[in-house]
Amino acid sequence: MYKDMKQISSVKEGPTPSHAVISGKGRIFVFDCLHTDGTLITPQEILIVLQRVRTILDYEPIGDCVPILTHGDRTTWANNYLRLQEISEKNRETIRIIESSSIVIAFDENEPQSYEEISLFCVNGDYHSKWGDRSSTIIAYKNGRFACVGEHSAYDGTISVSYALFVQLSMYETPEPDWSSTDTSKVVALKELKFDLDVELQKEIERTKVECDRRRNDVIVTHDSFNEYGKDVIKTWNLHPDSFVQVIMQLAYAELHKEIASTYETALMRHFYNGRTETLRSCSSEVYKFIQIARESKSSTSEIVTSFRNAVNHHNHMMNEARKGHGVDRHLFGLWCIAHENQIDVAEFFDDPLYIKSGGGGNFILSTSTLGYSTNVGFVAPMTLDGYGVFYTITSDTIYIQITAFRDSIKTSAHKFNETFQRQFLKIKRIMEAVNNSKL
Template sequence: MDRAAAEEARKERDRLYVSDAEATFAHDELLPALPVPPLRQTVDKYLDSVRAVVSDEEYVLTEGLATDFENGVGAELNQRLLQRAQKSRNWLEQWWEDVAYLSQRQPLLPNSHMGGTFALFEDAFQFQGGRSLWAARNITCYLQFWLLLRQERLKPQSFRKIPWTMHQFRRFFNTTRVPAEGKDVLVSKFLTEAEENYAGESPSHVVVLQSGRVFTFDVLNDRREPLTTAEIATQLDRINDVCMRMGRGAGVGTLTHGDRDSWAQNRRVLLELHPDNERSLRLIEDSMFAIVMDDASPTNRKEVMTECLKGDCTNRWVDKSYSFIVFENLTLGSSADHTPFDGMVPVTCAHFVHLTYLATRHNQDDGDVAKSLPMPEELHFHLTDHLVSEMERVKMEYYALCNNLDVLCDVFTGYGKGFMKPVRIHPEAYLQVAIQLAYYKLHKKPGATYVTASTRGFYHGRTETCRACTPELVEFVQAALDGKTSITKVLDLLKVAVTKFEELMVECCKNHGCDRHLMGLALTAVEEGVPIPELFMDPAFIKSGGNGNFILSTSCNGYTPLIGCVAPMCTDGYGVFYSIEENRIIFALSAFKESSETNAEALYQHIKQALFDLQGLLLSAKL
């Protein structure tokens, strides 16, 4: 049975992620340019989303502002935006990175990083080989993913036979967000084998953070082959020996948790203080990824997610694009910067690692240890009293932010997509109905909702916002909860709401939503020195989610046992993330404790009840 399961995992991994026929980035330069939607269409979509969350009186005012905008300054700005789009294959790309990410000055953790949990709890708790070997076996799987990328054998992704850009995968490894005052800089040193001018141009070392210390070692040997699992385990054992012998280090990574301007200033002090600091920073920033050997022992998904988003700041380097976290009790997690890529990139890598581990766990060949294996190097920093005091200040501010964030992660075992498909409702549409039903029942009002829609069908495309709280969905929710509407009518309203969501999602994946276009028009006004149009100052703009104020920030993490989580967009908002398996749904929720309105646990209980209520409603239709 174990052998059959392993073979099944191997086949699934190869089917999903391995290709010898098409190169990973083969389609990237052939994809169409990101389009600018028609202005009238954008305004209509925006008004439709506003109608769902405001009163009739508020809507009339907003409709007037929208008409004035469309016929006046909006039309002028749209012409300028169209001119910009003619000169670029992705008119949004630079703005998106600069405004949505690099110009943001607040700390990256816990506010904007993506935390993730793995699914190998049972394996972790039963593993007999020690933490270094356990970590090494997983790191070996990461190296296989890295090699696929390097050799361009990672299968290009597509949707309904439309190729998707793989550009974001270039920035998974060897990538760092370097702090700078005013606006950070994203630096990536990853190259494919074909792009290298000389062997080793793309860095092949990792960094390991343990006990407030930072170490590095190369994961390739002298022949440019990956180290064996046994060799990686040996390096981790050596690092652990140093930490046991020397005790805790200074925890310089704490400084990366500060607001971006203060970290930029402190980094400059480090650079000017001593050449060793410059070398240490360069090695960290150029490394493939960070491996965190953490002291905590979280025992379930919620505790793991909490540690990933709110963990030991002396043992993290927040600027790195990706950190693989191995806890004391062998549970696993991750932390990723949102700047270089969206959530499905780390989910793809983690699922590949998951399947690779399952395929090899019962016949693992850890290999030998070469006698010439060099020792890991500890990276040292020279510090001043000022920097030490800065670390204490940042630590206090970081934990204050952490104490304000509530994180929940759990598995709903009532049913999964296996029930949804026969009733002809797309699983993501189904979840959006349940989430809105739960929010309305708890808060007695609709919640403006962000759902991630992928625009990767376009050159360097990332996301558009699907505004899932539609008038049709609100009408269904109100009818489902009023206790007076007939089941037949409620079912009819459900069908209309689901159809609307599915159509909206398809349009948004074509970049025909409203949020990115409106953002482009607002930024065009800023660049042209034009006063910000009244439309963007209207309270309904904020109320409907504009300017990052969606009450429900949601995303489907796919259909695997893996789940990620991000903090809410706004004070009185929630983060709601879900992964939909055949017979269960994994949820991760976040909320801010300072809010007098939100409660992650209460919303989750209402979501579970909403799922059962929806199931009962749909089953009653069959009777």
């Protein structure tokens, strides 16, 4: 149905797309970011284009809302995608323009008041205007706040975070333009993209609207920051920041749920050609031993710190092994794919209850990832109904954390997990300082 397409090329390879797409209230517009002479349009000219679109959205009716079809279940959307293309050449060209555009900006009518609301509206905001299969879409909320949402099958999710960071930094580094200065001799053409729709697709649009409204509040998202310390302090303890956070996360889960959890952490394999990711199963025997000691009232601070260091260092070692390609999950997934694609019976191992309980087959209770060392955080929904998504970035003095959970789960609570997580950071800091002070 859908395949990755290379849109960016070198100068020798020929021209690349230079158009941008703006969507809002179920309508889609396109304009070219280059003048006919090949020069870039100016920020002032972009502002005029955005103002023109905003005026249309404010004073004209809602559009046909075709983008909402991309938010249906994948099989249904695949069928609707083919149907759209079959109806007319115009539709095929419209889809090509959307998919190949250099950037997509979606106007969302919501007005979030916090980072948590910004995150929630990424998930349950304006479905009518976001083309779900786009690898990256910048969301502009009505009150001037921004977010970035993307479908990252074609690349590592951390690239979206880096992309947003580069945009952020460029805004800091580039002086604000003189908005009153505009070259009126050059007019940027703006065109609205419209689809040919039959009765069947019109019904599908209405059905998908109902489906999206029903699922609107399925996912709970928290956005918080731990401000007591960050990687600078962690490094003074000679511990790796990511491994440090992962082990504390395991302790937090055990404190809240009185059990351990199968855990997925993304291990990047970018030093391999076309390398993507491997799974680090970070709930190790060393972590389990630490949790037992940390939760035992008779344990001394020295015992807790020793077991904590062992768990953190083991995690760091296993992360390095996973990055070298020594993990098991991608190998097993490859075997499963080969069997499936060649219509060979899949090994019984993949249906074994213990394999599933360990997280196999996309059943990890904790789906986690570190997203680098900036202030930009991202998230996805949990893998399982009674699971969590835990995503974080670590700066010099702060740890930014986003946690997701399903509202229908009677077991999980994203907010309680976040509170417990923060308490464990403080607990470990007190213990580490107590041991260090005793050595003075």
